[in-house]
Amino acid sequence: xxxxxxxxxxxxxxxxxxxxxxxxxxxxxxxxxxxxxxxxxxxxxxxxxxxxxxxxxxxxxxxxxxxxxxxxxxxxxxxxxxxxxxxxxxxxxxxxxxxxxxxxxx
Amino acid sequence: xxxxxxxxxxxxxxxxxxxxxxxxxxxxxxxxxxxxxxxxxxxxxxxxxxxxxxxxxxxxxxxxxxxxxxxxxxxxxxxxxxxxxxxxxxxxxxxxxxxxxxxxxxxxxxxxxxxxxxxxxxxxxxxxxxxxxxxxxxxxxxxxxxxxxxxxxxxxxxxxxxxxxxxxxxxxxxxxxxxxxxxxxxxxxxxxxxxxxxxxxxxxxxxxxxxxxxxxxxxxxxxxxxxxxxxxxxxxxxxxxxxxxxxxxxxxxxxxxxxxxxxxxxxxxxxxxxxxxxxxxxxxxxxxxxxxxxxxxxxxxxxxxxxxxxxxxxxxxxxxxxxxxxxxxxxxxxxxxxxxxxxxxxxxxxxxxxxxxxxxxxxxxxxxxxxxxxxxxxxxxxxxxxxxxxxxxxxxxxxxxxxxxxxxxxxxxxxxxxxxxxxxxxxxxxxxxxxxxxxxxxxxxxxxxxxxxxxxxxxxxxxxxxxxxxxxxxxxxxxxxxxxxxxxxxxxxxxxxxxxxxxxxxxxxxxxxxxxxxxxxxxxxxxxxxxxxxxxxxxxxxxxxxxxxxxxxxxxxxxxxxxxxxxxxxxxxxxxxxxxxxxxxxxxxxxxxxxxxxxxxxxxxxxxxxxxxxxxxxxxxxxxxxxxxxxxxxxxxxxxxxxxxxxxxxxxxxxxxxxxxxxxxxxxxxxxxxxxxxxxxxxxxxxxxxxxxxxxxxxxxxxxxxxxxxxxxxxxxxxxxxxxxxxxxxxxxxxxxxxxxxxxxxxxxxxxxxxxxxxxxxxxxxxxxxxxxxxxxxxxxxxxxxxxxxxxxxxxxxxxxxxxxxxxxxxxxxxxxxxxxxxxxxxxxxxxxxxxxxxxxxxxxxxxxxxxxxxxxxx
Numbered sequence: 019x020x021x022x023x024x025x026x027x028x029x030x031x032x033x034x035x036x037x038x039x040x041x042x043x044x045x046x047x048x049x050x051x052x053x054x055x056x057x058x059x060x061x062x063x064x065x066x067x068x069x070x071x072x073x074x075x076x077x078x079x080x081x082x083x084x085x086x087x088x089x090x091x092x093x094x095x096x097x098x099x100x101x102x103x104x105x106x107x108x109x110x111x112x113x114x115x116x117x118x119x120x121x122x123x124x
Numbered sequence: 125x126x127x128x129x130x131x132x133x134x135x136x137x138x139x140x141x142x143x144x145x146x147x148x149x150x151x152x153x154x155x156x157x158x159x160x161x162x163x164x165x166x167x168x169x170x171x172x173x174x175x176x177x178x179x180x181x182x183x184x185x186x187x188x189x190x191x192x193x194x195x196x197x198x199x200x201x202x203x204x205x206x207x208x209x210x211x212x213x214x215x216x217x218x219x220x221x222x223x224x225x226x227x228x229x230x231x232x233x234x235x236x237x238x239x240x241x242x243x244x245x246x247x248x249x250x251x252x253x254x255x256x257x258x259x260x261x262x263x264x265x266x267x268x269x270x271x272x273x274x275x276x277x278x279x280x281x282x283x284x285x286x287x288x289x290x291x292x293x294x295x296x297x298x299x300x301x302x303x304x305x306x307x308x309x310x311x312x313x314x315x316x317x318x319x320x321x322x323x324x325x326x327x328x329x330x331x332x333x334x335x336x337x338x339x340x341x342x343x344x345x346x347x348x349x350x351x352x353x354x355x356x357x358x359x360x361x362x363x364x365x366x367x368x369x370x371x372x373x374x375x376x377x378x379x380x381x382x383x384x385x386x387x388x389x390x391x392x393x394x395x396x397x398x399x400x401x402x403x404x405x406x407x408x409x410x411x412x413x414x415x416x417x418x419x420x421x422x423x424x425x426x427x428x429x430x431x432x433x434x435x436x437x438x439x440x441x442x443x444x445x446x447x448x449x450x451x452x453x454x455x456x457x458x459x460x461x462x463x464x465x466x467x468x469x470x471x472x473x474x475x476x477x478x479x480x481x482x483x484x485x486x487x488x489x490x491x492x493x494x495x496x497x498x499x500x501x502x503x504x505x506x507x508x509x510x511x512x513x514x515x516x517x518x519x520x521x522x523x524x525x526x527x528x529x530x531x532x533x534x535x536x537x538x539x540x541x542x543x544x545x546x547x548x549x550x551x552x553x554x555x556x557x558x559x560x561x562x563x564x565x566x567x568x569x570x571x572x573x574x575x576x577x578x579x580x581x582x583x584x585x586x587x588x589x590x591x592x593x594x595x596x597x598x599x600x601x602x603x604x605x606x607x608x609x610x611x612x613x614x615x616x617x618x619x620x621x622x623x624x625x626x627x628x629x630x631x632x633x634x635x636x637x638x639x640x641x642x643x644x645x646x647x648x649x650x651x652x653x654x655x656x657x658x659x660x661x662x663x664x665x666x667x668x669x670x671x672x673x674x675x676x677x678x679x680x681x682x683x684x685x686x687x688x689x690x691x692x693x694x695x696x697x698x699x700x701x702x703x704x705x706x707x708x709x710x711x712x713x714x715x716x717x718x719x720x721x722x723x724x725x726x727x728x729x730x731x732x733x734x735x736x737x738x739x740x741x742x743x744x745x746x747x748x749x750x751x752x753x754x755x756x757x758x759x760x761x762x763x764x765x766x767x768x769x770x771x772x773x774x775x776x777x778x779x780x781x782x783x784x785x786x787x788x789x790x791x792x793x794x795x796x797x798x799x800x801x802x803x804x805x806x807x808x809x810x811x812x813x814x815x816x817x818x819x820x821x822x823x824x825x826x827x828x829x830x831x832x833x834x835x836x837x838x839x840x841x842x843x844x845x846x847x848x849x850x851x852x853x854x855x856x857x858x859x860x861x862x863x864x865x866x867x868x869x870x871x872x873x874x875x876x877x878x879x880x881x882x883x884x885x886x887x888x889x890x891x892x893x894x895x896x897x898x899x900x901x902x903x904x905x906x907x908x909x910x911x912x913x914x915x916x917x918x919x920x921x922x923x924x925x926x927x928x929x930x931x932x933x934x935x936x937x938x939x940x941x942x943x944x945x946x947x948x949x950x951x952x953x954x955x956x957x958x959x960x961x962x963x964x965x966x967x968x969x970x971x972x973x974x975x976x977x978x979x980x981x982x983x
Contacts, residue, residue, distance in 0.1 A: 038139060039146040042168075056170030057143065061136075062178055084146060087139045 023063045024072075025106060028091060028099040031073060037086035038064060064089060072098050136179045140172055190493075194500035201501060208473065212466055212505045215871075217512025218864060219462030220558050223455045224517040225524065227554045230452075232545040233437045234444065239368040241311035242396070243435040245277070246372065247403060249393040250430040251414035253422045256758045257430075260390040263383075266303070268413070269393060275406050276395045278309035281383055282372065283391035286539065286643065288832060291340050291352035292378075294819065295538045296836075299354070300371060301383040301391070307331070309396060310372065317348045317363030324362075324382045330354065331363040333370055336378040354381065356831055368544055374437035376541035394434050403431045421758065437543055450931060454614060454861050457607050459562065461865045464604045465872040466566040470502065471597050472879050474574030481574055494575040502567025503559075510559035517555070518547050532849060533842035535818075569596065594880070601876050602916040604869035608862065609920020609955050610927060615862035616947035616954075617928060618855040625851055631778035631787070632673065632707035634840040639672045640806040640821065641836045647804045649830060654798040654806055656828030657821065662814040668700035670802040673707070674843045677781040679760050682792060684739040685749035685768055693760055694735060695780060695788050698796035698803065704730075704775060706809045714746040714773030717795040721772075726795055729769040735790035736774045745771050750792065769794065783847050807840070866955065869916075870962045877909060877966040885973055893975035905967035913959040920955070921948060 023045075030036060030044045041064075042057040067073045072095035078088040091099070144165045151161035166172070202209045237243040249269070250259040261269070263281070270279045281303035286296045307319025320331055330352070332340070341347045341361075351358040359381060370376035372394055383391065397406060410429035418424040433439040474481070481494060525545070529537045573596065640657070642649055650668065658666045671678065681691035701717040703709070712733055721728055729750060736745040748771045755762050769792075777787045796803055810816030818837035825832045881888070888901060925948070 037142070037146065039143040039150070042143075042147075043150070057147070057168050058140075058170035058172065058175040061140070061175055065179065080146060082149060084142065084149070085138075086142045086146060 023060070024067060025099065025102045027060070027063055027067060027089075028072065028095055029103070031089060031091040031095070032099070035076075035078070035088040035090045037078075037080065037088050039086070041089070067095070071095075133176065133180055137176060140169070140175060144169060144172075190496075191500065194497045195504065197497060198501035198504045202504065205473075208469065209505065209508070211871075212469065213508045213512050215462045215465055215868060216506060216509025216562060217516055219459040219868070220509060220513035220555060220562065221516030221520065222861065222864065223452075223459050223558060224513050224551060224555045225520050226452060226455045228517055228521055228545050228547060228551050230448065231548070231550050231554075232543050233374055234440050235436060235550055236546075236548065237435045238310075238372050238437075239312060239366070240372065241309075245397045245399070246434040247395050247397055247406070247431040248373075248434040249395060249410070250432060251417045251427055252430050253418060253427045253758075255422070258417065259392050261393050262390045263385040265413070266385075266391060266393055269395070275398060275401050275409065277398050278305055278396040279303075280306050280309050280372075280394045280396075281391040282306060282394065283383065283389065284371075284373075284375065284377065286836075287355045287379070288834075289340075289353045289355070292336075294822070297336065297354075297378040298375065298539075298541060299379045299381060300377045302380050303383050303391075306380070312369035313366045315364040315366050316345075317361070319363055320380060320382055326384075327382060328354075328357065328359045329362045329382070330359040331365060331380040332361055333365050333376070333378050334367040335370075335376075337364045354379070355834075368546075370541070370543060372434060374543060376543050378541075395431075397431075403433075407431050421755070450927075454611065454858070457611055458861050458865050458868075459558065460565070461604050461607045461611075461868045461872075463562050463565040464600045464607070465868045465875075466505070466562075467569055468597055468600045468604075468872055468875060470498075470567055470570035471573060471600075472875065474498070474570045478574065485575070491575045495571045498571035498574060499563065499567050502563045502571070506559040506563040506567075507556075509562070510555050513558070514547060514552055514555050517551065521545055521547070528853075531852075533845040535838045535842045536846045536849070594883075597876050597879075598912055601869075601873050601912045602919065604865075604872045605913050605916025605955065605959070606920035606923060608865040608869040609917050609951060610923045611858075611862040611865045612954055613921070613924035613947055613951040614927065615855070615858035616950050617944070618851070618858040620944065620947050622848070622851040622855040625783055626848055628779060628783050628786075630674075630783070630844070631776050632709045634674070634844045636809065637706060637840040638808045638810070638816070638818065638821070639674075639836075639838050639840050639843065640808055641672065641838075642804060643834045643836065646834050647801070649834070650803045650806065651798040652828060652830055653825060653835065656824055656830065657806065657808060660820075660824045662810055662816050662820060663808055664811045665702050665706050665809045667702040667706040667807040668698075668796060668798045668800070668803045669703055669805050669807060670698040670796065670800075672805050672807070672840075672843070673697070673778065673780040674783075674840065674847065675781070676805075680763060680792070681753045681755055681760050682790075683751050683753065685751040691751070691753040691756075692738075692790070694790040694792055696761075696763075696792040696794065697780075698794045698800055700797055700803075701795070703793070703807065706807045709775050709778060712774045712776060713744070714771070716773055716775070717793075721795040722797045725797075725800055727766065727769045728772045728795060730773045730775055730793040731771055732777045732788060732791040733774050734777045734788065735792060736771075738790055745774055747771065763794075766794070783844075784851075808837075866958050870958045873909070873912065873959060874962040874966065876912070877905060877963055878969075880908065881905065881966050881970050888970055888973045889975040889977070892973060898971035901970050901973075902967045905963060905970055909959060909963040909967075913956065917952060917955055921952070924948065924951070 026045045026049070027041055030041050030048075036044070038060060039057065042060050045060075064073070064075075068075055068089075071092060073089045074092050075087050075089050078086060080086045144162070147165035147168060148158070148161045151164055152158055156164065169175075238246070240246070248259065249261065250257065261281075266279065266281045269276070272279070281301075283301045285299050285301065287299045289295070289297045302320060304320070304322040304325055308321060312319070314331075315334060315337070317331070320329065332347075332352075337343060337347055340352060341350065344350065347361055347364055349360060351360050365380075373392075395406075397403065407429050410431075411425075411427075414427050414429045415424035418427045438444065484494060485491070525542055528542070529540070532540060640653065642653070654666055654668060657663050670676070677695050678697065679693045680696050682694045682696075683689050683691040697703075699717075700722050701719060704711060704716045711730075713736075714730075716730055717726075717728070720726070731739075731745065731750070739745065739750070740748055750769050750771065752763065752766050752769065775793070778791065779785075779787050780791070781788075808821070818839070821837045822832040822835070825835055888896075888904075891904075892901065
C-alpha cells in the first residue's frame with residue numbers, strides 16, 4: 019500500500035539516525051518480512067522522503083567502521099509521522115471492524 | 125548533499141555497495157561463510173541494476189539527457205540529408221525572417237522602452253473633449269504643472285520644430301526645445317560631453333544625436349565646442365548622445381536646445397509620476413487644469429485630462445493591436461504556408477523512414493519516445509531556421525531602411541527619421557517563440573502519423589498508414605494553395621488600389637508647381653515673400669492661398685441663401701486670382717476673381733461645380749447668394765465678417781486633402797491677397813525655360829531680408845507622391861508576401877506530385893502496359909493537380925473575399941473599392957499558372973515510366 023513503507027521508515031528513524039541496511043533489517047524484523055520483500059525496494063522510498071525533506075542524509079561511519087549513508091528524521095518528518103500514525107491507526111481499526119474477528123485457525 | 129544539485133549516480137552506487145557490505149558483514153557475524161553471505165545479501169537486496177536505473181530515472185535531469193540523446197540522434201539523421209535540411213532551414217528562415225522584420229519594427233515603435241532612467245512611470249499629458257483633442261500646453265501652464273510635486277517627480281517640456289541648418293547642407297533638422305530639467309530627469313546616456321541644465325537657459329548651446337554627429341560632423345571625436353548653424357545663428361555643441369536615445373516620442377530628433385519660454389508656441393509635456401500616485405488619480409486631479417483648453421462650443425467640464433503612457437514611442441493598446449493585426453496576419457500567413465510546406469516534407473520523410481521507426485518500436489521504444497524523437501528533429505530544424513531568420517532580419521532591417529529613404533520623395537526623405545530598430549532580446553525571443561510554434565505546427569502531425577505504423581505490415585515491407593498520410597499531404601497542399609491565394613489576392617488588391625489612386629485626376633496640376641509654406645506663426649511674412657518671389661525673373665506666376673490643397677483642408681457651414689435648407693459642411697479656401705491659373709483649374713461658368721476683389725477681400729465666391737449642383741440643382745448659380753452660418757462643431761471654422769457671399773463663377777471639381785477620400789463634395793473659394801490674414805502659403809510656377817530649384821527660392825528670400833529657415837519649399841508633385849507612398853509601400857510588401865507564399869506552395873505542390881508519382885509508378889506502369897498513352901498519363905497527373913489546386917483556390921478566394929470585406933470596413937477608401945472582381949480573377953490566373961508550372965515536370969517524368977521495368981520490379 020502506498021505510504022506504508024514511508025511510515026515504517028520514519029518510525030524506524032525515531033530511535034536515531036540509521037543507514038539503509040539497518041532500516042531494512044529493522045522493518046523486516048518488526049513486520050515479520052511482510053512489508054519489505056527486497057532491500058532494494060527501500061531506496062526509492064528513501065529517495066522520495068529525502069526529496070520531501072522529511073528525512074535528511076549524510077555519509078558517516080558505522081559501528082564496525084564501514085562507510086554508510088545515515089538518514090535522520092527532520093522536524094517535518096516527525097510531524098508527518100505523528101499525523102500518519104494516527105491515520106493508520108484509525109484506518110487499521112476501521113478495517114478490523116469491517117473484516118470482523120479473525121477466523122479460527124483450523 | 126546540497127539541495128540545488130541532484131545526487132550523482134556514483135553516490136547512489138556507493139550507498140548500495142555500503143548496504144551490501146553491511147548486510148554481508150552482518151550475515152557473517154551470524155555465522156555464514158563470507159561467499160554465501162555475499163550471495164545472500166545480494167539476494168535480499170534484489171535487482172541492483174534495476175535499483176540504480178530507477179534512481180537514475182528519478183533524478184530530474186533524465187529528460188535533459190534523453191533530450192540530448194534525441195538531439196544527437198536527430199543531428200546524425202539530418203547530416204545524412206543535407207539538401208532536405210538546407211531547404212527546410214531556408215523555407216523557415218525566409219518566412220520567419222519576414223515576420224521577425226515586422227516584429228522588429230513593432231518592437232522599436234511600441235515595445236522598446238526609451239533609453240532613459242525608469243521609463244515605466246513616464247506619462248504624456250494631453251486633453252480630450254467630445255470633438256477635439258490636443259497635447260500642447262502653454263509655458264505658464266507648464267510652470268504650474270511643475271509646482272505639483274504632490275503628483276509628479278518631474279515634469280519635462282519638449283517641443284519639436286523643424287529648423288534649417290547650413291551645417292546640414294541647408295537641409296532641415298528636427299530640433300527639440302527642452303525644459304531645464306529634461307536631461308536631469310531622463311538621464312539619457314551621452315557619448316561625450318554633458319546634457320543641458322538650468323545654467324544653459326538662453327545660451328546658444330546644443331546637444332546632438334549620434335546620427336547628426338555622424339552626418340554633420342563626420343563623427344569628429346573633438347566635436348565638443350564646435351559650433352553649428354541653427355536657423356541662421358551659431359550654437360555650440362556641449363554634448364553628443366548615444367545612438368540609442370533619440371528623444372521621447374516616435375519622431376527622432378537631431379538636436380536638443382534650451383527652451384525659449386518667451387516664445388508664443390506651447391510645448392508638449394511629459395511627466396514622471398510619483399511612485400505613490402496612480403495615473404487615474406492624476407487624470408482626475410488635472411481635470412480643472414485642462415478645462416481651459418475647451419474649444420469654442422464645448423463646456424469646460426467636458427474636457428478630460430489624458431495621461432498616456434510614455435515609456436515607449438507608442439503606447440501598446442488594444443486599438444493599436446487591432447489596427448496592426450491585418451499586417452501581422454499577412455506576415456504570419458507566410459509562416460503558416462512555410463509550416464504546411466515543411467509538414468508535408470516531414471510526412472514524406474516519415475513514410476520513407478517507416479521501417480526504421482518500426483524497428484525501433486519493436487525493440488521496445490515507447491510511442492511517446494518516438495514522437496519526442498521526431499519532434500526533436502523538427503525542433504533542431506526550426507532552431508536552425510530561427511537562427512537564419514534572425515540573421516536575415518539583421519540583414520533586412522538596414523536594407524529596408526535604406527530602401528525606404530531611397531524610394532521616398534526626396535523632399536520627404538530629408539525630413540523623415542526612423543527610431544533605432546535594433547535586433548534586441550525581445551526580437552530574438554520572438555523569433556524563438558516562433559520557432560517553438562513552428563515546430564509544433566510542422567512536426568507534430570508527421571510525428572504522430574509516423575509513430576503509428578502497424579509493425580507486422582511494415583516489417584513485411586507493406587507501406588501501412590500511407591493512405592491517411594497521403595490524405596494529410598493533400599490537405600496540406602490545399603491549405604497552402606488557399607493561403608497563397610489569399611495573399612496573392614491581397615497583393616493584387618493593394619497594387620490595384622495604388623494604381624487607382626495614382627490615376628485619380630486631382631483636377632489641378634501638381635507637376636512644375638512649388639509650394640512655399642511658412643513655418644508656424646509667421647504668416648505675416650507671406651506678403652514680403654510673395655513680393656520677393658514675384659520680382660524674381662525665374663518665377664512665372666505666384667498664387668496666394670490659405671493652404672496647400674494637397675494637405676490643408678478647411679471646412680465651414682454653408683447653405684444656399686433664401687431657402688430653408690440647413691447648412692452643410694463645405695470645404696473652403698482663400699485664394700488669389702492666380703490660384704486658378706497656376707493650378708490650371710478651369711472656370712466653367714462666370715469668371716474667376718479680379719485683382720480688385722482680391723485686394724478688398726470682396727464678399728464674392730467662386731464655387732466648385734459640385735457645390736453648384738448641390739445648392740441650385742438645374743439652376744444658374746451665378747449671382748446667387750450663399751449663406752455662411754456659425755459652425756456647429758469644432759471641425760468647422762467660423763470666418764469672422766462673412767455671412768453672405770455672391771457667387772461670381774464656378775470651377776471644375778478638385779480633390780483636396782487626402783486623395784483616397786475622393787473629390788470634394790463641395791468647395792467654396794473666397795478672394796484674398798497676400799495681405800489677407802488667412803494667407804499662409806504660396807504656390808509658385810517657374811518660367812518654363814529656366815531650371816528652377818528650391819534653393820534658388822531660398823536665395824531670393826534671403827536677399828529680401830527674410831530668414832529662409834522659416835520657409836519650406838516643396839515640389840507639389842513630390843507632395844502628391846508622399847501621399848501615395850503608404851499605398852505604394854503596402855502594394856510592395858503585399859507583393860513580396862504573396863510572392864513568397866506562392867513560391868512556397870508551388871514547391872510544396874511539386875513535392876507532393878513528385879512523391880505521389882513515385883508511389884504510383886507501378887500503377888502507371890500497368891496502365892501503360894495496358895495501352896494508356898503518355899497523354900492519358902499527363903491527364904492523370906493534371907487532374908490530380910487541378911483537384912488539389914482547385915479546392916485550395918476556392919477556399920482561398922472565399923477567405924480573401926471575407927478578409928477584403930473586413931478590411932474595407934476598417935480602411936475607408938472612397939476612391940476605390942476593395943471588393944473588386946479584377947484582382948480576384950487575376951489572382952486565379954496567377955495561382956493556376958504557378959500550379960501548372962509545378963505540375964509540368966512531374967507529369968513529364970511520369971510519361972517516361974518503363975512498364976517492363978516496373979512490372980519486373982514487382983515480380
